[in-house]
Amino acid sequence: AQKITQTQPGMFVQEKEAVTLDCTYDTSDQSYGLFWYKQPSSGEMIFLIYQGSYDEQNATEGRYSLNFQKARKSANLVISASQLGDSAMYFCAMSNQETSGSRLTFGEGTQLTVNP
Amino acid sequence: DGGITQSPKYLFRKEGQNVTLSCEQNLNHDAMYWYRQDPGQGLRLIYYSQIVNDFQKGDIAEGYSVSREKKESFPLTVTSAQKNPTAFYLCASSTVPGAEAFFGQGTRLTVV
Numbered sequence: 001a002q003k004i005t006q007t008q009p010g011m012f013v014q015e016k017e018a019v020t021l022d023c024t025y026d027t028s029d030q031s032y033g034l035f036w037y038k039q040p041s042s043g044e045m046i047f048l049i050y051q052g053s054y055d056e057q058n059a060t061e062g063r064y065s066l067n068f069q070k071a072r073k074s075a076n077l078v079i080s081a082s083q084l085g086d087s088a089m090y091f092c093a094m095s096n097q098e099t100s101g102s103r104l105t106f107g108e109g110t111q112l113t114v115n116p
Numbered sequence: 117d118g119g120i121t122q123s124p125k126y127l128f129r130k131e132g133q134n135v136t137l138s139c140e141q142n143l144n145h146d147a148m149y150w151y152r153q154d155p156g157q158g159l160r161l162i163y164y165s166q167i168v169n170d171f172q173k174g175d176i177a178e179g180y181s182v183s184r185e186k187k188e189s190f191p192l193t194v195t196s197a198q199k200n201p202t203a204f205y206l207c208a209s210s211t212v213p214g215a216e217a218f219f220g221q222g223t224r225l226t227v228v
Binding site for chain 2: 004033035037042043044045046047050091095096103104105106107108109
């Protein structure tokens with residue numbers, strides 16, 4: 001079965017600095033997708049970035065980049081130039097076509113706090 | 117504007133009652149999902165549907181039921197068999213299974 005592990009329950013960063021949120025995954029599938037979502041205190045889930053297992057380049061979306069290391073099965077999110085509005089819960093997720101019908105599996109999340 | 121609408125935002129249920137949470141999308145997405153989130157935890161999949169008139173159980177389907185009679189609608193019923201239904205419920209949809217999912221605002225259900 002697929003599994004997502006986020007080992008950092010909470011992270012703190014100073015405004016304007018970069019921060020890395022860790023995510024490791026476990027799957028036997030060759031084809032899968034990796035996602036990061038942001039959940040502010042309001043509860044909505046906001047899609048940030050996607051990486052496919054066959055993508056050779058690391059995904060980037062504005063201040064977000066995904067550090068994809070396939071051999072280590074890690075998909076860390078890097079947020080550059082942190083802003084106060086980045087304070088939120090962040091979830092890593094994975095979809096697997098072969099074993100789970102492409103349903104998304106989520107990690108436990110990391111609570112990020114950006115300090116002024 | 118295209119999006120996913122969940123209603124109501126807050127819902128209170130007496131023990132022994134069934135309640136239905138609404139989820140409507142106008143994104144023309146094929147796949148729809150229901151997740152449950154408990155405080156300080158990640159999302160757990162309840163049910164998902166890849167096409168109309170078809171749905172599959174997720175990891176925690178016991179005590180829940182769904183229907184998918186229309187492409188844009190995927191209501192979730194929390195039955196009296198669900199022993200601990202107090203949680204935050206999120207509905208999502210994606211163009212195809214496995215693509216990025218778009219979420220609704222969520223429904224916070226409390227048993228009183």
